[in-house]
Amino acid sequence: MITLDNLDNKLLENYRGFVVKKDLVRSVKVGANVPVFVLEYLIANSCSTDDEEKIRQGMENVKKILSEHYVNPEESNLIQSRIRQEGSYKIIDKISVKLDTKKDLYWAQLQNSNIKDGVISDAMVSEHDKMLMGGIWAIIDVEYDAYSKDGAVLHPFVIKDINPIQLSSFDNSKLITKRKEFSKGEWLNVLLRSCGYEPESEGMSHRIKMLLLSRLIPMVESNFNFIELGPRSTGKSFVYKELTPYAVLISGGQGTVAKLFVHGSTGRVGAVGQWDAICFDEATDKIFKDSDAIPLMKDYLESGSFSRAGTGGEITGVASIILNGNINQPVETILQTSHLFAALSDEVNTDTAFLDRLHFYLPGWEMIKFSPKNFTNSYGFSTDYFSECLKSFRRITYTDVLEEHFSLGSHLKQRDTKPVKKTVSGFIKLLHPDGTYTKEDVKEYLEIALEMRRRVKEQLKRIGGMEFWDTNFSYIDKESQEEHFVGLPEEKGSHLIENTPLQPGVCYTCTSDGDHLALVRIEVVTTQGSGKLNVTGLSNTKVKENIKNTYQYIKANEKSILNSQHSLSSLDLSVQVTTVLGSNISTGIGSAVYMSIISSIYKKNLKPGLAVLGNISVGGAVEKSINLADKITMLSENGAKTTIVPMDNLPELSNVPASVLGNTDVPFYSNNQILMQKGILLE
Incomplete structure (x- = not known):
């Protein structure tokens, strides 16, 4: 028996066909390599209902497709044999492409099928160029051609067709027009359930909900520079790995100039021009493989562009940058002996020019450690639809909204003002996609924005001294002319010098x-x-x-x-x-x-x-x-x-x-x- 709450009923009433019961994904046992958006792409249309029998039939169909066409890594030899036997076979796999400069051609690599030198046309690579940057999940038609050779070497696996696992067309008007049917609190819960979280579970305070939601800002704001350092098991990279085909995870130490910015020989723009968000996972170990990537990244973090000799001028990108990493000590201990960037790799953890370009420092030490009870069994937007909604919001901006009611205090410089405005804009896009918001809404987002940027500035002051002394962030209500100062939770009560008479000695x-x-x-x-x-x-x-x-x-x-x-x-x-x-x-x-x-x-x-x-x-x-x-x-x-x-x-x-x-x-x-x-x- 399916039990629905009021929010489930509202979602089905207003967004039937665009929502899916989130526990269905977890019930499909296909191994850890399948991102959520791949599974939900398959189940959204057939299971966006409250009819138990239709859900059962839909899930059976999904399981059949997965059992026949999804490739588990241990089945790679079986799948290769099946392609050979049948001559052509449809599979679900992650496909990437590499350029063979010696032979001036591309080779396709299928991750789970263990096909490393599949034949693929230049036209197909041009049509799906993200295959060159980390790869894409897709439904792929693979043909076996025993006569396909490169010299004396046989290359029998030929890529005939690729259908990326994402919507082929999209219109966000339904999401916008139906937003008015939900209160702000309900809509916040809808967004969190769409990410797979259960907002009504233990530990989910309003602040935790807003911090979780803020992980989506890099998906709706172009060139948003975000950092989260905190304990393990808090889901820091989950959003960027599982919920959208428009973000890419780069493992620590794999950031090269060619991969990130521009390939020296081909002139092809790297990840910053290919993706909406680039997440550097485990940034506490190492971020960049090439040391000369650091100055290019500084330019990019500052302006969204960079220049490189031989590339014909300035190159721009829209990708937001996310740095994730683990902090193993209590934050109080760190603040007594060091600073909150110390956990980052040595290449950047004292580079004030690099760190000052970060817009938003999410206090990962406040996040809950996720257990099964924190994941929802209710309905939320299917991730393919949800990811397209997030992408569509990047085309609009609300960066001037705070100026309707507030001005910023004297301690905020230009490099502080920009992050604050972009953060407010991001929250409005997420929580008010119809553009309907109140002064109190803007005030809430403004205070979060000031806190997250001030956290960056306070650590810069610890590293760089008086150059960054102006951290007393505030905003002024234009109507009352009252000035409000925004502090940091971790700094409260941190006065180390007693404010009572000092003991003798x-x-x-x-x-x-x-x-x-x-x-x-x-x-x-x-x-x-x-x-x-x-x-x-x-x-x-x-x-x-x-x-x-x-x-x-x-x-x-x-x-x-x-x-x-x-x-x-x-x-x-x-x-x-x-x-x-x-x-x-x-x-x-x-x-x-x-x-x-x-x-x-x-x-x-x-x-x-x-x-x-x-x-x-x-x-x-x-x-x-x-x-x-x-x-x-x-x-x-x-x-x-x-x-x-x-x-x-x-x-x-x-x-x-x-x-x-x-x-x-x-x-x-x-x-x-x-x-x-x-x-x-x-x-």
Whole structure:
């Protein structure tokens, strides 16, 4: 007995003939090599009904076709023999083509049939040129010709006809006109069921639904640059592998100039001109086989075009680029020690010019791990129809929609504005194909767009420093003139510097090694002893010298620094140095160490959220801090309420972003007495 819910009935009422019961696909046991769109192509017309008997008959027919014509890899010899015996045979297989430049002809390769040198005409290759780029699934007529030779070598398998497994004609008007029969929530569920997901299953919050839906944006928006990094088993590549014949998966390390951009000898445009979306699977291992593909990809990600010597000028493409990969650590751990691009392959994970061109960073760590209960048994659009709908939406744009009601904040540059507008446009195409939407709809999509682009920018700031300081993304409601700021879920509560009074002996600072910053926590514990200094948490000898010099300065000036009740000769000091965030610690921590030692000896709390920059030399001179603006910014973003800075750094204060100075007080000091006055919490 088939049980239908209200949404099933609505779909059958409005889209009969275009929908299919999704569990039928899973019930057809044909092996893992058959994409969903191949199976649904075969069952959509015969099984788009709620009549159990018709569904049963339709499924029997589908199973018969598959058993007789679909090729399982282990049956390749049997199929080749059947083609020979019958002279001509129709099969369902994935066909690709390679050019033999030595003989100036093409050879067809049938994936599961294990035919590697099938004869195919130039005209057929021209008609179905995607066979040259990863191949296509098709119903293929193969003929056996025992006299077909290339010299003395027999090539008996001849491709006579190809029918790609996708609709031969398409009209999206029905999808658009009937959209009004569904609420926004119902339509979102329809789209997710069409992808095979069950939106009403456990764990499917509205946010998860929207994140799942966002995986379709590269299919409806041309030149959309999308990245998703997260745990395994979250279905990152499912959409691009199974649901559409217009996307191609490229395995890690297989991205060559010829395959992606243009073939040097033939001048044929590569994947960017052939597909709607190119998904680099396992981008955490390696993306490109040729190192010279990287600059071409940067050009393409930026403008949708590239130029290559000998190709006769600029070449354009419309393919969206997707990078998928696995993150094995908790995101909190990654953010404490590194950045969220670190999992990408070494060729690009610190290349800010490459990473800055990514439009949308989907937080894969939020996605649910899929189990059978998360896949739907209900109706959804058949994937051949659905994929054609997605493709048809690429011809229209809604990139100016947000300007009807909102303007973007000052921190968004041109490279940020474009991704935000394209993301909003993509959501409108998917959820409002009839062009009917509200201000609240646009606001929801705008906030998602700002978050996903800001995630890119925040990681660039961790890698590249002040060049990417402007990450405080916002939008302004044109009607109320109210400005709204959009944060990142993973950054909430991540203030690493306590906003309560610091315990005696605890102080924070920031060091820099070139462009690489480290947020450092210093903790000093003082006990009665014989004047020993013990430093832990450090391997850098120069930083250890930094600490020893500060200690020696206090020891040499005990009478002026400490009162008569305290002497370093009767105290043992343990100094623990911890890198809380960022790269390896560097020198320049003397002033923070001084503050920690004195507050520990006197058992005095320091101000809430206190950080100290600069160094005190053996002679007591205050040395300025390098990379001041970067350091203050990093400290501020991680909770610093007060950052005390050497007076010699005063001219550089103008380099610190105004938004940072609005959150963090920056007093100056010229000697150790003023430093203590401004850091100790008054009782």
